[in-house]
Amino acid sequence: MAIKQKLVFRFPPSVVEQPLIYHLVKDFDLMVNILRADINPDKEGRLMLEMSGSESNYRRAVEWLKQQGVGILNLKQQITWNEERCTHCGACSVICPTGALGLNRPAMTVSFDESKCIVCELCLKACPARAMETLLEQAS
């Protein structure tokens, strides 16, 4: 059975130098599509990606990544829309690069489709009401 997931890898500085993606492709026969990477020498790294392949390979890969000290999170839950704080102005709609945040017309209300979100985090500061929130610490 095939599986496809959008994930966030968080890895400590010691793992940053390892060719993780190479191993995922070569050793586990997975397809990897990198959405965003935030990797600096001697700092905790973050990698947002879509990973797909057979379920057994996928599970073995996840197990292997955990052994390497990589934290794995579901990308969908990384950016959340605090609907109560949202004033539905729509300022975010021209900043979001993937259309995850958009305006429903003619209702003129904002909606957030998290399946389109690539966790670029541009919305976090573009939203005047600060209605977009993240579980990840801000990259310094």
Add this chain to the structure above:
Amino acid sequence: MGKIERTYEEINEKIRRGEVVVLTAEEVLDLVAAEGVAGAAKKVDVVTTGTFGAMCSSGVFLNFGHSQPRIKMEEVYLNGVPAYSGLAAVDAYLGATALPPGDPRNRNHPGEFRYGGGHVIEELVAGKEIRLEARAYGTDCYPLKKIETAFRLSEINEAILYNPRNAYQNYNVAVNLGSKTLYTYMGILKPNLGNANYSSAGQLSPLLNDPLLKTIGLGTRIFLGGGVGYVTWHGTQHNPSVERGENGVPKVPAGTLAVAGDLKQMHSRWLRGLSMLGYGVTLQVGLGVPIPILNEEIMSYCAVRDEDIYAPIVDYSRAYPNREAGNLGFVSYAELKSGTITVKGRKVPTASLSSYAGAREIALTLKEWIREGKFTLTRPAAPLPSVESGIKMQPLLQRDPDEGGF
């Protein structure tokens, strides 16, 4: 004009009897399309409007009550945000754009401006505890020199929202012709015409439904911040003598309102602290004005559609900051709300900084208040200056202050 004539008294009598007919400035459009202006004027007594946008010229007058011993506050901080206290001993004015002294501002551009006056006002209205710190030089009658305490809105004598400029009648459409991203009070403007940001509710906006200020005047009772407020004066930068369309609607920013109301009966849903990246903090204010349909002429103004309201496209990379005259043309609110406009032959995505959904909800809320008999209309004590006043907004004269005038 026309045969329909209504007085404020007749409308209020219908409100009391529960017979008043109220529609929002959006709802009335279908009726006018079906039955014409005269037909709609015959049926409708009141049209409600609304707007929910960032309004920097907003703030709150506060009276904290007297401490024991007494203090004549010279420096006041609310949750670390400075309030103006060049007033009587325990009076202060907290402005929406005030920042804590320690905020890094734009030192690391664009600054985040996470917390300021607008946020304090939102928390105050929400009933949260506010930290009050004040310093003074001490006098015989006011000996205390320092105080640190906390209070909630319900515990202080007065909190009066007093906004010197709200509800702008039309506004610029901001674009960026330059090659660098701009961080403005009109939001983030991406380079090379990356986006166009506007900020008016258009056909729902209060002053666009009464373009010549025939009904809105001094003392007009309004929806303000989720409660009841009043128009107290024309707003600062009030500029009625500008270019207008045949429908009387100004094509550039024009009239403004000064408004006030008791903060204690307002709601934090409609007074929201905002952080404008690279610009500062401000307050998003919910404001709605009822327009009495006194005659067909007034109805004809309320029948204005987004298609018939035009706004100027202004470059914020050069023209706006340097106060250069001119614009890049005009665009209707119908085009703006479609999501794309054409500027210099290029398709540019649009976004609003004013919530149209919020404006609609305010107009609907005001409509309900009137229908339930909770809100009656007031005849203005005096009109606001309109076209005939000749009032024009003036720029600041810059001259050598040591030269001396004559």
